[in-house]
Structures are given as structure tokens and as C-alpha cells.
Amino acid sequence: MRPACAGRRRSRCRRVVFSSSTDLERTGFTAGSRVEAAGLSGLTGAAESLFATLFPADCRLCGAPLIRISRLPVCQDCLSSVRRIAGGLCSICGEAIFSPYAGLDGQGESLCGVCRGLKPAYVQAASYGSYEGGLRELIDLLKYEGVRPAAHILGRMLGEAITRLAPEFGEPPPRVIPVPLHLRKFDERGFNQSQLIAQAALRMKPAALDLRLADGVLKRTRATLSERRLSRAQRRENMRGAFAIEKPVEVAGQQILLIDDVFATGTTVSECARLLRRAGATRIWVATVARTLSGEASGARVASHKDEDELVPLARAAHV
């Protein structure tokens, strides 16, 4: 079912709605904050139910009716369907590796075929989940429908990806740079989703680190095509000259943590990392909320009872 306000103007989508989620407390969307966000701090449970009856809203992902006040119009079933990536991953780019005979580097780390062929300019990339199902829909909700409260829960996920990288950060910790949008795209959308998600993540102090955004360091100098539809050669050509370093003095001698919403093919972050290294950055890290895994990966990664939280049921049966 299409979201109730898909395709309508962003302002229409910003209303406070109800959620059936109790799980949102974990994300910081407590019942109290939901009520306060709505300017309805005196509401009781019964009043919430009445409000829900008077102003009904549906989950923007699955269409189920929402019964709790929330700024994020997504139900608990949809939120809890999003799981972390786990299992055998390339130790550099995070691609899924299934073969027990996957190539090992000198330190015994597993590498995918791409990273065995040519190591990227970044040290390591980490993502929270696979770019499909509920996670893809949550990202799309923020990016294409302007539901900004989605940045909070996506930021929490990004924070987990940052925490996985953090043990290798040296001192001082890396400066954080969201992958920029081209000015035209920024004007169309009204915000850079990667920046909103990064800001949300940093507010939660992942790995207890006081990471700071470095503003205006990297600039997208021209619009690019979506990299998913292009061949590898076309992707490289698409990215050529697409970014520029605006403040090289803030990069030289620094570690950098690049942030993007989605790691699709890695071409975008690899190009940014290449430029940052050329400007004197010492080590580049990449954290994204989601990652496109190879087609082979999708069907094979299923949850078990043993450690369900660490495994990734990538398809939500209710929504596929």
C-alpha cells in the first residue's frame, strides 16, 4: 500500500501521527516525547486512543493503522523488521562473502574480489543493514518524502556502524564529513539526508566519542547519475570531477569519517576518499546506514533462534 501522502508536498508529511510502536522508546521516541512533540502533554492513554480515532494515520510503510502518537509514522512491525548485517563480510568494503575459500590478505582478513583486485582509498566501510525491505523504505521516506523524523532512527543505526569502526580510530578521532549533494539536488530536497542522519548519530555519541562534523570541506561540483544503473567503467566516468575539496587545510593530516545513507557500489565514497587522501588525509573510514549486498547474499542470510539479533532476515514476509 502506498503511503498516505506519497507524492504530496513535504509539508503535508510533517504532521505528528500515531504509531503502534512501543519499541520506539529504545530509539528515543518515548511516549512522553511523542506527546510533547504533538503539544499534547496532558493526554492520557484513553485520550491518545480518542485522538487516534479522531485523527487516524497509517504506517507509511505497510499501511497498518497507527495507535500511538509519534513524529515517525511507522509501525513497530516495520521498524523491528530492520536487522543488522551479519555473517561473513569483506573486511574492507563490507560486501557479503559466502565462500569459505574467499581470499585472505596478509593478516588473514577475508576480502571480496573487488578489494582483492584494487584496495579502495578508505581503510574500512561499515553499514548497519542491507538496503532492502523496511530499511530501504525508511531511507526513502526521509529522502524522497521528506519525513525528517526518520533521520533519528536512521542515525541510531548509523551510530552502530560507527561503533563497529571506532576501535580502530586513532587519536584524535576522525572528523566527520557527510557526502554532499549537488546544490541543485539540495535545493530540490531542502536537506542533505546524509547530514541529517550524521547529526542524529553524533548526538547519540557512538562509542562514547565526541565526533564533530566538518562543514563545507567537501563539495559536489556537478550532478551525477544514480550509480546502480551504470557499468563499472561508466560509474568511474560518472564520478570523475564530481567532487572537490573546498577546505584542504581541514583535511591535511586528519583522519576522516565519511558518512552516506547508502553504500550502493562504493564508487561515490571511493571517489571522495581518493580526493581526501590526495588532500593529505591520513586514514579514511566510511559508515553508511545501508549497503547493497550482492544478489547471492540476499537469499542466504536468515535469522536463527541462537542469535537472532545478530543475523539478518533481509526479506520482510509481510511486505515482499
Ligand SMILES: [Zn+2]
Ligand atoms: Zn508498518
Ligand SMILES: [Zn+2]
Ligand atoms: Zn571488499
